[in-house]
Amino acid sequence: MRIHVAELRRHPGQSESFSFQQELAPLTLAGETITFIEPVRVSGKVTSGRAVLSVVGRVEARVRRECSRCLAPFAEKVVAPLEEEFVPSSQAALLDEKAKEQARLFAGEEIDLKEAVTEALVLALPMKALCRPDCPGLCPYCGRELKEGPCACAVEPKDERLAALKDLWAARPEARQEED
Numbered sequence: 001m002r003i004h005v006a007e008l009r010r011h012p013g014q015s016e017s018f019s020f021q022q023e024l025a026p027l028t029l030a031g032e033t034i035t036f037i038e039p040v041r042v043s044g045k046v047t048s049g050r051a052v053l054s055v056v057g058r059v060e061a062r063v064r065r066e067c068s069r070c071l072a073p074f075a076e077k078v079v080a081p082l083e084e085e086f087v088p089s090s091q092a093a094l095l096d097e098k099a100k101e102q103a104r105l106f107a108g109e110e111i112d113l114k115e116a117v118t119e120a121l122v123l124a125l126p127m128k129a130l131c132r133p134d135c136p137g138l139c140p141y142c143g144r145e146l147k148e149g150p151c152a153c154a155v156e157p158k159d160e161r162l163a164a165l166k167d168l169w170a171a172r173p174e175a176r177q178e179e180d
Contacts, residue, residue: 001042002112002113003018003111003113004109004110005048005053005086005109006109008053009048011048012049013047015045016045016046017044018044018046019042020042021041021042022040022042023036023039023040024040024114024117027118027122029125032065032066032129033066035063035064036064037062037063038061040059040060040061041059041060041061042057042117045057046111052087053087054084055082055084055111057083058081059080059121060077060079060080061121062076062077062078063075063121065129066129067129067135068129068130069131069136070137070146070147071138072131074129076129079124080121082116082120085102085104086104086105086111087104087106088106088107089107090107104116139151139153
């Protein structure tokens with residue numbers, strides 16, 4: 001994901017468009033493995049400034065994830081904006097602290113967009129992976145996928161935090177009379 005910028009740096013104010021596709025290795029985020037189904041598409045424009053190269057574009061990818069409710073694998077399209085500034089490492093000393101934190105340093109005649117593209121995709125992914133917005137998940141007792149229909153579990157869910165209150169309620173004489 002490299003872009004040759006030597007000629008562009010010689011002419012501040014000039015822009016150059018780019019478009020490419022590239023395979024990316026799977027990512028692991030918070031224990032979840034995200035696999036890219038097809039090559040990631042990146043397009044945009046690099047603009048040369050006096051000391052900065054500005055990249056503005058768009059990243060598109062199709063990824064395979066695992067639903068956080070039912071654990072089924074599913075495919076999802078991710079579209080992310082790409083906005084980065086690259087500064088030659090030789091000019092980093094001229095930048096103030098805030099600009100140094102925001103810009104990516106590069107050396108040579110090429111900028112590498114791989115890290116910026118990966119970061120843009122990660123930020124665009126929904127935090128909770130769902131195969132569909134109304135996914136009911138799995139039965140907590142038998143493990144059946146509830147999107148296939150209700151399970152035959154007759155277990156009534158209990159909230160262990162309230163078990164002591166149930167015992168107190170049963171111990172009260174007026175509570176026994178009300179139940180009769």
